[in-house]
Amino acid sequence: MSDVADRVKKIVVEHLGVEADKVTDNANFIDDLGADSLDTVELVMAFEEEFNVEIPDDAAETIVTVGDAIKFLEKNAA
Amino acid sequence: MRRVVVTGLGMVTPLGCGVEETWARIRDGQSGADRITDFEVDDLACKIACQIPRGDGTNGTFNADQWMEPKEQRKVDPFIVYAMAAATQALDDAGWKPTTYEDQCASGVLIGSGIGGIGGIYEASQTLIERGPRRVSPFFIPGRLINLAGGYVSIEHGLKGPNNAVVTACSTGSHAIGDAARLIALGDAEVMVAGGTESPINRLSIAGFAACRALSTGYNDEPTKASRPYDKDRDGFVMGEGAGVVVLEEYEHAKARGAKIYAEVIGYGLSGDAYHITSPSEDGDGAYRCMAAAIKRAGISASEIDYINAHGTSTPLGDELELKAVERIVGNAAGKLSMSSTKSAIGHLLGAAGAVEAIFSILAMRDGVVPPTINLDNPSVETPIDLVPHKAKNKEINVVLSNSFGFGGTNASLVMRRVS
Numbered sequence: 082m083s084d085v086a087d088r089v090k091k092i093v094v095e096h097l098g099v100e101a102d103k104v105t106d107n108a109n110f111i112d113d114l115g116a117d118s119l120d121t122v123e124l125v126m127a128f129e130e131e132f133n134v135e136i137p138d139d140a141a142e143t144i145v146t147v148g149d150a151i152k153f154l155e156k157n158a159a
Numbered sequence: 160m161r162r163v164v165v166t167g168l169g170m171v172t173p174l175g176c177g178v179e180e181t182w183a184r185i186r187d188g189q190s191g192a193d194r195i196t197d198f199e200v201d202d203l204a205c206k207i208a209c210q211i212p213r214g215d216g217t218n219g220t221f222n223a224d225q226w227m228e229p230k231e232q233r234k235v236d237p238f239i240v241y242a243m244a245a246a247t248q249a250l251d252d253a254g255w256k257p258t259t260y261e262d263q264c265a266s267g268v269l270i271g272s273g274i275g276g277i278g279g280i281y282e283a284s285q286t287l288i289e290r291g292p293r294r295v296s297p298f299f300i301p302g303r304l305i306n307l308a309g310g311y312v313s314i315e316h317g318l319k320g321p322n323n324a325v326v327t328a329c330s331t332g333s334h335a336i337g338d339a340a341r342l343i344a345l346g347d348a349e350v351m352v353a354g355g356t357e358s359p360i361n362r363l364s365i366a367g368f369a370a371c372r373a374l375s376t377g378y379n380d381e382p383t384k385a386s387r388p389y390d391k392d393r394d395g396f397v398m399g400e401g402a403g404v405v406v407l408e409e410y411e412h413a414k415a416r417g418a419k420i421y422a423e424v425i426g427y428g429l430s431g432d433a434y435h436i437t438s439p440s441e442d443g444d445g446a447y448r449c450m451a452a453a454i455k456r457a458g459i460s461a462s463e464i465d466y467i468n469a470h471g472t473s474t475p476l477g478d479e480l481e482l483k484a485v486e487r488i489v490g491n492a493a494g495k496l497s498m499s500s501t502k503s504a505i506g507h508l509l510g511a512a513g514a515v516e517a518i519f520s521i522l523a524m525r526d527g528v529v530p531p532t533i534n535l536d537n538p539s540v541e542t543p544i545d546l547v548p549h550k551a552k553n554k555e556i557n558v559v560l561s562n563s564f565g566f567g568g569t570n571a572s573l574v575m576r577r578v579s
Contacts, residue, residue: 098230122297129293 167253167406209506267320273510276303328565332513399506428452432568471500
C-alpha cells in the first residue's frame, strides 16, 4: 500500500468513526461507510489539509470512493 | 386544560453527572467551584468556574463517550453533548421509548440554551481569520445552533412531535419547561422532553460576563467561597456549565402506563422588566409579577408555597431585589417559607439553571429536604424567610416555586406540586 493510501485511510477512519478493515479502495463514503453530504465535505477538507492541496468542487464531486481519493491525491499532491 | 406531570429527570452539573449523584452532593453542602485549568486565565479578572467533573463515568464523573459517539462529539459544542446526556437520563428514568409512529409524533422536544455554541463560534472565527473560509467546517453551523441540542435529542430518541427551543438568557430552562408544559396542556403533545443546556466556560464568555461586571472576582484564591447568595460579602456570580432535562407528560397518559410521577406542573408565569438590558428593575416588579402570574395560574395562595428555589445568583443587586419581591408576595406567610439558592453550590448554569433548579425543587419535595445556601455567613439584610444557610434541613414540602430571571429583563416562575 502506498504512503498516500495509508494517510487517506487514516483520515477516513478518524472522521467517519469506522473500522479500518472496512476502508477498502472500493468503499463508497456514503453507501458503505455511513457518511452524509456534510461528512464528505469535511473529508475533502481534511484531504486538502493533510496533502496541502486544493481540491476544486468539480473534482471533489468525482471523489466518491476511498480509491477515488487515493488516485486523485497520488496524481495531484506534491 | 389538561394536567401535566413530571415523569423523568436528567442532569449533568458541576457536582456530577446524574440526578442522584448531584443531589447527594447538594444536600451535603458541597461546592463545585474551582480554579479554571482548561485555558489561560492570568489576564482574566475572574479565574474560577464551576466545571463538570470529567472522568470514566464512575463516581459521578462525566464521560462524554457514554452519551454521544466520539465522531459526533467532534462536530458539536459541549452544550449539545450535555443535553444528550441529560435527555437520555430523563427518558430512561421515565421509561419512555416511543417506537410506534403515533407515539413518536406525540412526543416532542423543547430544550434551550442561553448562548449556545459561543465557544465554537470563537474557535471558527480564529480559523477564518488565520486560515481562510475554505477551512471552516461544514459542521460549524449545525454544531453551534441552539436548537440543535433538541435536534440531536429528537434524532437519537425518535421524537417527532413539537420541536422548539427557547433562548431567554438565564431564564431559558424555566421558560422551556413552562412552554413545553403548555404544549401538553393544550393538546399539541402527550410527552415533552424539556430543559436547558449550557457550555459557557471559555475565555470569550468569561471576558464578556466579566466586562458586564456580573462575575465574582474577589475569590480567585478561594473558589468554593465565591458563590455566596444573600451574604454581605458576595461580589458576583460564578459561571457554571451543564444541562437539566425533564420528561413532562399528560397526567392520564402517565397514569395509564403506570409511570412514576414526581410532581405536577401547576403554575407558570412570565414577565418582562422593560427596564434595563442587564440590571433587574429596582423595585423587583418584574420578579413579583412573574411569581404572581405563576401562583394565579396554579390556583393556589402564595402562603401554600413551602419552598422557593431562588434565582439568587450572588450578585450584589439581584439577590436582595428577589428577596423583597418574595417577601411582598408571601406576606405574613414569610416566616414559614424556606428559600435557598443552589447556585451557591453549582454556580450559575445560565440557560440550564432554571431546568436544573426545577429538578432540585422536585427532589426537595420527594425527599422532604430543603437544600442549603452554602457560604451564607452573614446575610446582607434581615428577613423572616429561612434562607437555609450552610446545611440542608428536613421539612415536609408539598408546593414549590422556582424562579429564573435573565438579561434583557426576562422572568419566569414555575410552581409544582406533589401528586398524591
